[in-house]
Amino acid sequence: MHAASAPLTKPGWLRELIAVWGYAQRNYYLTKRYVLWEVVWLVYTTMNALTIGFIGVGSGGSAEEIARLTTFLLIGSMVWSYLSMIFDLLSETVSWERWEGTIEYTFMSPASRVTQLLGMGVYAIVYGMARVIVMLIAISFFFDLSLGDANYLGAAGILAVCSVSLVGFGMVAAVMPLLSPEKGQQVTSIVTAVLLLISGIYYSIDVLPGWMQPLAYLSPVYYALDGIRETLLEGQTFGSQWDNIWPLLIMGAVFPPLGLWLFQRGEHYAKRTGRLKRAG
Amino acid sequence: MTLEKIQRAKHALELRNIDKRFKKGRKDYAYALKSVSLTLNRGEVVGILGPNGSGKSTLIRVISTLTLPDSGEVDVFGIDAVKHPKEVQRYMNRVSVEASFFKKLSSMENLIFGAKLYGVTDRESKPMIREILDGIGFDFTRVNEPMEHLSRGMQQKIALARALLTSPMLMLLDEPTTGLDPRSKKDVQELIRAIRADHESSILLCTHDMGEAEELCDRIGILLNGELIALDTAENLKRQHQVGDRPPTLEEVFMAATGTTLEEAEFENKDEKKAA
Numbered sequence: 065m066h067a068a069s070a071p072l073t074k075p076g077w078l079r080e081l082i083a084v085w086g087y088a089q090r091n092y093y094l095t096k097r098y099v100l101w102e103v104v105w106l107v108y109t110t111m112n113a114l115t116i117g118f119i120g121v122g123s124g125g126s127a128e129e130i131a132r133l134t135t136f137l138l139i140g141s142m143v144w145s146y147l148s149m150i151f152d153l154l155s156e157t158v159s160w161e162r163w164e165g166t167i168e169y170t171f172m173s174p175a176s177r178v179t180q181l182l183g184m185g186v187y188a189i190v191y192g193m194a195r196v197i198v199m200l201i202a203i204s205f206f207f208d209l210s211l212g213d214a215n216y217l218g219a220a221g222i223l224a225v226c227s228v229s230l231v232g233f234g235m236v237a238a239v240m241p242l243l244s245p246e247k248g249q250q251v252t253s254i255v256t257a258v259l260l261l262i263s264g265i266y267y268s269i270d271v272l273p274g275w276m277q278p279l280a281y282l283s284p285v286y287y288a289l290d291g292i293r294e295t296l297l298e299g300q301t302f303g304s305q306w307d308n309i310w311p312l313l314i315m316g317a318v319f320p321p322l323g324l325w326l327f328q329r330g331e332h333y334a335k336r337t338g339r340l341k342r343a344g
Numbered sequence: 345m346t347l348e349k350i351q352r353a354k355h356a357l358e359l360r361n362i363d364k365r366f367k368k369g370r371k372d373y374a375y376a377l378k379s380v381s382l383t384l385n386r387g388e389v390v391g392i393l394g395p396n397g398s399g400k401s402t403l404i405r406v407i408s409t410l411t412l413p414d415s416g417e418v419d420v421f422g423i424d425a426v427k428h429p430k431e432v433q434r435y436m437n438r439v440s441v442e443a444s445f446f447k448k449l450s451s452m453e454n455l456i457f458g459a460k461l462y463g464v465t466d467r468e469s470k471p472m473i474r475e476i477l478d479g480i481g482f483d484f485t486r487v488n489e490p491m492e493h494l495s496r497g498m499q500q501k502i503a504l505a506r507a508l509l510t511s512p513m514l515m516l517l518d519e520p521t522t523g524l525d526p527r528s529k530k531d532v533q534e535l536i537r538a539i540r541a542d543h544e545s546s547i548l549l550c551t552h553d554m555g556e557a558e559e560l561c562d563r564i565g566i567l568l569n570g571e572l573i574a575l576d577t578a579e580n581l582k583r584q585h586q587v588g589d590r591p592p593t594l595e596e597v598f599m600a601a602t603g604t605t606l607e608e609a610e611f612e613n614k615d616e617k618k619a620a
């Protein structure tokens with residue numbers, strides 16, 4: 065029987081690396097299987113971005129002012145669609161695993177949680193980038209944008225730094241569906257909605273009530289948007305955005321380990337109380 | 345080095361006084377395992393018989409690191425699986441009654457994913473998948489269909505393949521043949537027999553099927569209400585419970601040991617559940 069047996073002798077680091085690829089590939093398979101839904105979703109978010117862009121067009125003022133506001137709004141829309149996707153992908157994959165019951169198989173496998181986070185995180189970032197590029201192309205047909213001075217590289221750098229903290233943030237949020245697949249997803253939806261409200265996606269946070277404004281400083285999305293707008297609209301350099309970058313670096317250093325730690329606490333709790341079981 | 349330690353270990357599995365209870369209400373607990381001790385030798389197949397709710401699945405979950413015991417020790421190849429789960433997970437795998445998969449993905453995709461979590465690459469897994477599936481009579485032409493299109497029996501075969509792909513030295517089988525048609529049941533049992541003949545893996549097999557237990561297992565344990573009330577070879581169990589001059593069947597042993605037949609025990613358990 066099982067003649068060609070899989071080698072048990074691979075070093076640990078190589079096994080983990082193969083598993084990172086496994087997690088990323090698994091999410092790719094899921095995207096592929098739901099490709100029609102993915103297209104629908106992409107069209108929907110693109111339409112949404114267009115709608116918001118047209119608010120800018122209809123705002124009145126000089127052509128230059130209009131272009132500026134439109135660009136301001138569209139940057140918000142695109143950055144939000146990218147960052148919220150990273151966040152959602154992580155927590156949604158975990159709720160999915162809970163529904164299907166495959167989470168038991170992930171948890172009893174030798175691959176570590178860091179590996180799982182890396183695999184899903186890498187996929188989320190690559191897939192998110194691909195979507196944003198498609199959206200950008202579609203949107204560029206509709207609007208006169210004020211991107212004459214844009215520093216694209218600087219903006220991409222800020223987005224990259226922010227992605228790391230969003231992956232960690234997603235892992236924090238994934239603890240909820242881990243403990244309860246029904247209620248968990250509801251909680252993460254609320255978290256998403258709060259982020260949308262406080263991060264200054266379509267407006268400067270100055271317009272928020274005074275007590276709400278400090279909340280924005282806790283959101284990585286706020287710093288990313290502020291930095292990206294400066295680099296794209298004003299052509300600022302990456303270095304000049306240090307005020308936005310250092311909070312992102314701190315959050316990028318804090319959220320992933322925090323997410324992992326919380327997730328492992330959740331896993332331990334679930335294993336102690338029998339939360340993982342569905343049937344049998 | 346873990347692998348060397350594991351290869352030198354005398355026993356595949358050693359459980360000492362495992363207790364596990366689950367909270368049902370404010371001060372109400374379901375006692376799933378009560379002081380269960382058990383040793384599984386290398387290359388041995390031990391069967392666990394028990395009615396519904398007797399704790400079989402909990403036992404398997406505790407060993408496979410999915411449930412933490414309240415007290416007691418679990419040694420897998422001499423390594424404490426509760427304290428060092430990551431060290432032993434590579435060497436065991438589990439097949440459970442409910443075949444949990446991403447049902448929208450194909451069998452191939454699910455298997456490739458399952459194998460990678462154990463560090464098995466596509467290049468290693470693909471030929472094995474072919475070989476294993478042919479061996480258990482799974483129609484290989486259907487390997488790229490979404491799994492939701494497959495019958496339960498076919499899904500169960502994929503679940504077995506997922507475990508075999510990682511070449512586990514300890515196999516935990518939780519009712520692997522429940523719900524399969526006679527033909528598929530035979531295929532799966534044949535496969536377990538082949539693994540056994542290999543002497544490479546040790547197997548813990550929970551089942552409802554007396555015949556299966558008797559045919560496939562070196563020793564048989566009886567689990568009732570979380571207690572392991574017997575554990576011996578089928579012959580010894582029969583000898584111990586012999587009354588007249590005709591050796592009893594395993595069914596009769598079960599009845600004598602538990603005071604009920606397997607069917608009755610299940611029936612009572614269902615009633616209990618309804619009453620609760």
Ligand SMILES: Nc1ncnc2c1ncn2[C@@H]1O[C@H](COP(=O)(O)OP(=O)(O)OP(=O)(O)O)[C@@H](O)[C@H]1O
Pocket residue numbers: 337338339340341344366367374375376394395396397398399400401402403
């Ligand atoms: N995760 C859990 N949460 C709460 N109670 C549980 C959990 N798992 C098991 N139990 C309880 O522990 C007892 C043993 O259940 P278990 O699933 O181990 O039995 P079993 O022998 O596998 O039954 P079956 O033959 O129906 O599969 C039952 O009373 C069950 O309700």
Ligand SMILES: [Mg+2]
Pocket residue numbers: 344400401402441518
């Ligand atoms: Mg069970």
